[in-house]
Amino acid sequence: QNQMVSYPRIPGHEIAGEIVQNGKNVPSEFQVGRLVTVSPYSFCGKCVACQQGRVNCCPYNQTLGVQRDGAAVEFIALPYKKVFLVGNLPEEQIACIEPLSVGWHATNRVQVSSKDIVLVFGCGMIGLGAIAASGYKGARVIAVDINDLKLEKAKALGVNYTINSQKEDLEKKIFHLTSGQCVNVVIEAVGLSETFKKAIDLVCFAGRVVYIGYAKEPVEYDTSLFVKKEIDIKGSRNALDDEIKEVIKMVESRKIKIENLITQNYLLKN
Known part of the structure; x- marks a missing residue:
């Protein structure tokens, strides 16, 4: 067993999803039907690391699918600030953005x-x-x-x-x-x-x-x-939100060909 994972646990931290419903305070650009990826990390906002803006190494981080249940489910509810809009990319490439x-x-x-x-x-x-x-x-x-x-x-x-x-x-x-x-x-x-x-x-x-x-x-x-x-x-640990945005730009630019990284697709029912 991975020592970083607490069990039992639903996996899933490299995420591609589609918005199906919004809360009342979510900004208008998060429209139903838009494809998104997610920052799977959390932070306390109070520790020394967080106070320096390095929330990626917060000692109290709980990553989706690692210390808390992840996105290998049909639906998941998340704060909109953890959700990032992506353009016209295949879902399997969107799932590559976090790693x-x-x-x-x-x-x-x-x-x-x-x-x-x-x-x-x-x-x-x-x-x-x-x-x-x-x-x-x-x-x-x-x-x-x-x-x-x-x-x-x-x-x-x-x-x-x-x-x-x-x-x-x-x-x-x-x-x-x-x-x-x-x-x-x-x-x-x-x-x-x-x-x-x-x-x-x-x-x-x-x-x-x-x-x-x-x-x-x-x-x-x-x-x-x-x-x-x-x-x-x-x-080096995890990633910051601005870095996730930069990677989205990189993938959308097509300057780096990531489609060849994917070797196999599997259906969950299998």
Whole structure:
């Protein structure tokens, strides 16, 4: 069992829906029939994180489908401020907006820009979100995974380089691609001790590292590299409402082709 989930629990935090009824105080733009996605997070508004505007890491957050029942139901009632209108997108792509937003938030944490070479460990959905966001912001992106099918998904998003670290020498390839300078930014979206440490090894001097994954066992570092390289090391959790809006713009722009991320559709009755 996932330690973050309380049971029993109705799942569903990556949401596509249609407005079927409004409360009397809901703004007029939330018209019945409009397609929407949802921010599944909550926050207290009073803690230190919330007071700094970083409500995404509120210690009292309860995510739909994780600490409270989610949207894998026919109907769900939500505050309108948690609901975001989307344009003419297929519902399966709308459901991708929330996990893509988690990757977008990570790129904001380390201020990814067009000046950067970004290395992303992990081409699962969250890593692909970081790849999409980095590419959309103009960075050169290197995707690393041990699964060729996942690396193909990264290529579909327009990643510049892919590396299967079980088949290639990762350090040699990175040194070659960066002329020995290493990368400006490493985004870790796997959650393994090995990739946690490789992030520090492969980031350049004055580089930035952000961790989205979390390791299940303690990680031992050569901490001298923290100081010698003067690395900025950050964590990343969930996403902010404005970031969800930015991802909606990205998906609606069609500049990032997310349709290839979806491998299979299943009916709930099955």
